Amino acid sequence: MESQPVSDAAKASRCILETRGLTKDFKGFTAVKDINLKVNEGTIHALIGPNGAGKTTFFNLLTKFLTPSAGTIHFDGHDITHRRPADIAQRGVIRSFQISAVFPHLSARENVRIALQRQLGVSYQFWRPIKMLDQLNDKADALLQEVGLKEFAETKAVELAYGRKRALEIATTIALEPKLMLLDEPTQGMSAEDVGTVTDLIGRVVKGRTIVMVEHNLNVVSSLADRITVLNRGEIVAEGDYEAVSTNPQVMEAYMGTAHAD
Numbered sequence: 679m680e681s682q683p684v685s686d687a688a689k690a691s692r693c694i695l696e697t698r699g700l701t702k703d704f705k706g707f708t709a710v711k712d713i714n715l716k717v718n719e720g721t722i723h724a725l726i727g728p729n730g731a732g733k734t735t736f737f738n739l740l741t742k743f744l745t746p747s748a749g750t751i752h753f754d755g756h757d758i759t760h761r762r763p764a765d766i767a768q769r770g771v772i773r774s775f776q777i778s779a780v781f782p783h784l785s786a787r788e789n790v791r792i793a794l795q796r797q798l799g800v801s802y803q804f805w806r807p808i809k810m811l812d813q814l815n816d817k818a819d820a821l822l823q824e825v826g827l828k829e830f831a832e833t834k835a836v837e838l839a840y841g842r843k844r845a846l847e848i849a850t851t852i853a854l855e856p857k858l859m860l861l862d863e864p865t866q867g868m869s870a871e872d873v874g875t876v877t878d879l880i881g882r883v884v885k886g887r888t889i890v891m892v893e894h895n896l897n898v899v900s901s902l903a904d905r906i907t908v909l910n911r912g913e914i915v916a917e918g919d920y921e922a923v924s925t926n927p928q929v930m931e932a933y934m935g936t937a938h939a940d
């Protein structure tokens with residue numbers, strides 16, 4: 679039987695990540711409580727919530743920086759609850775701004791090239807002729823162009839302006855061809871101008887990719903996220919698109935301490 683091409687709609691409805699009853703206790707304090715979350719392939723899913731809501735702890739559970747106290751994590755059809763962090767990265771769960779930290783004294787191109795080498799599994803073949811490794815330059819340049827850093831290929835990462843550094847981090851993450859990108863507050867600490875640039879960049883380069891992001895800036899969330907999960911005190915208080923969650927009384931209460939936020 680001939681296989682049918684998968685339509686965008688069908689692809690978007692495939693759940694790639696699911697947590698069931700995910701819980702993390704710290705000595706009797708429950709930071710993440712019974713979280714049931716589903717992320718569909720090809721979508722941007724944002725996690726928001728006030729300080730201390732449990733967002734970072736939840737991310738750390740997904741990447742196995744922390745071990746859950748209870749519950750399971752399923753990724754791409756596999757139960758990964760008891761997998762080691764390296765296995766999870768190998769399966770394509772890549773956390774940007776942490777794992778893919780850039781090397782400050784290497785150029786933008788060299789940074790992307792190293793990520794590409796890692797993806798190809800040739801990182802230790804340092805005896806290969808430089809020329810062979812130079813074949814990666816074309817691919818690296820294409821990625822730099824994609825994130826708007828073509829003119830900065832020779833610039834050392836440390837010399838890039840903040841927003842451009844973030845763009846480089848995104849390029850090195852994409853180079854690893856993630857099945858799921860975890861973005862940790864991608865616009866944190868940025869000027870309004872950089873927030874706009876990085877938001878546009880994420881919107882452009884992540885098309886068709888699956889992202890879970892923690893983000894405090896609600897403008898960024900409203901323009902990027904297909905679906906939003908709101909956490910408060912370790913629990914999900916609301917889920918839906920931006921319009922649904924932003925008008926939810928429990929969300930207003932979590933953020934502002936009142937359901938009448940006018």
Ligand SMILES: Nc1ncnc2c1ncn2[C@@H]1O[C@H](COP(=O)(O)OP(=O)(O)OP(=O)(O)O)[C@@H](O)[C@H]1O
Binds near residue numbers: 704707708727
């Ligand atoms: N290792 C730990 N030991 C004890 N308590 C912890 C630990 N890590 C986090 N917590 C607590 O768990 C709760 C959730 O913290 P978490 O950092 O996940 O929240 P968050 O939503 O990411 O907050 P923020 O937006 O401020 O980064 C907080 O009350 C925090 O103090």
